[in-house]
Amino acid sequence: MNHFDFAVHRRLLGAAALVAGALLLTGCAGSGDSDDNGATRQDVASLRSDVPDAHASAQATPSDDDGRPQLRLDSSEEESNRYWHLYAMCLKEHGHKMLTARGPDSVDDSDHSATAKAATKACANKLPLQPPELDQATNPHYDDDYRAYVKCLNRKGLKVTALPDNSGWTYDGNTTMNAARQSQVDKSCTLEAFRGKTQ
Template sequence: MGNLFKRATVFTSAGAAGLVVLTACGGGGVGGSDDAGQGGRGDVASITTPAAGGGAASASADPDAGRPQIRLDSTNEEVNRLYDAWLACLKEHGAAEKYKRKPNDPSVLACKGKEPLDPPELDPARNPDFSDDTRAMVKCMNEHGIKSVVADGLWALEDGNSLNAPHYDDIELDCQVKAYGDR
């Protein structure tokens, strides 16, 4: 296998400073009345934020509520825009260095609501089929001539030169959607 160039199945990486923050809002409009009469089919759980002065948030509320959610089919450009917004917030709040922030740093705390969340399908703790999906990802990438392997439970490229393959980003996105999203 030689020199493994690991590439996790998630969009984020230390070198990708400036990924996009998506709001992942559907066309349902405010209030969720568009799905009325559908018997709950296709409904997506959401958290409503009380209006100003409308009461305190619950202590058991999801700490990730309101954060931008990267979708499985988000393009690199979309992801970069999300991360650009988060990094701009960090800079605005005095973050010193990009890669040496502590979780309790004031800039990190101030911008927590803008930090993008990775797609849940790419989280081994939330996706019970993650191992099978990872093998499907490697198979798809290899079928497109991008030599990939499973390493440490994640898919990885055999070498970094594959990143320069023609249409690499399109192939990676197509394989990711096919491998992790086909249910």
């Protein structure tokens, strides 16, 4: 989803909080490779809240969870990217290793040093919370919504199969859809499937 690494569309994974991509998703989780035509291949995408995503037109608002910014389904990509950038810069300033070849906001998720752990702890209040609709703990309809989301992706031409636990999806073969179009399809299907379902 931009929470998908549609080249890693998204960033940061939870604990080590890597900014692997809004630098593209995320979902989401997994890395994408592009062919000569700009089509992107991603192995796994996820909507879970531990994987960053850039769904979102309204501004993120502070949450009750230690002041962390709360992203919304309709938050703009620019807004989401800004919060992930602030988080990544905080980690960097506190000594977490970065993967500068991938971009200024790419956190090295293989850094498990004491310094990295301290940085993650120091920056915890800057780690954006994903929209509650994308969290199984806060959305009682998550599994139904996720199945609708995967059906929508397939209906719109991104051929994927959901993982058994609805934590992500894998491609059904190679995709010819470029990264920009994948991001559009992902956002559209996320909004269609998850909007207005939480209680």
